[in-house]
Amino acid sequence: MKLSHIPLRLSTGAFILNxxxxxxxxxxxxxxxxxxxxxRAFPSLKQxxxxxxxxxxxxxxxxxxxxxxxxxxxxxxAGLGLAAFSGSLLAMYxxxxxxxxxxxxxxxxxxxxxxxxxxxxxxxxxxILDPKNKKPxxxxxx
Numbered sequence: 231m232k233l234s235h236i237p238l239r240l241s242t243g244a245f246i247l248n249x250x251x252x253x254x255x256x257x258x259x260x261x262x263x264x265x266x267x268x269x270r271a272f273p274s275l276k277q278x279x280x281x282x283x284x285x286x287x288x289x290x291x292x293x294x295x296x297x298x299x300x301x302x303x304x305x306x307x308a309g310l311g312l313a314a315f316s317g318s319l320l321a322m323y324x325x326x327x328x329x330x331x332x333x334x335x336x337x338x339x340x341x342x343x344x345x346x347x348x349x350x351x352x353x354x355x356x357x358i359l360d361p362k363n364k365k366p367x368x369x370x371x372x
Contacts (some may be wrong), residue, residue: 247295253288309357
């Protein structure tokens with residue numbers, strides 16, 4: 231892990247890990263509300279039991295948060311996980327009514343707390359696209 235990746239991974243990893251830990255004991259109604267929001271972007275989620283959805287969401291966030299915080303997990307791999315997670319959150323944001331202003335991009339007052347996911351997606355791209363993440367190649371001799 232590069233020194234410049236530490237603030238990116240520490241801030242997002244701690245945030246996501248804390249979120250996952252907080253979701254470990256969701257009540258059925260809260261889990262069902264989260265499932266309903268998620269099913270707007272991913273309709274197949276409607277078929278899951280709300281309590282199972284809540285547990286899987288919590289475990290997924292804990293795993294991703296830990297992967298971002300652990301220095302032996304390659305930055306590109308941690309970034310791919312973060313891109314999938316934040317991309318899913320952005321899909322949910324754009325598909326939930328009243329989250330965006332009339333232009334369907336800028337956040338409405340209700341959507342402002344969810345618009346932060348664009349920063350996580352940007353951090354993911356920085357971790358994935360950093361050219362220093364590439365493994366060094368050994369020049370071949372002829």
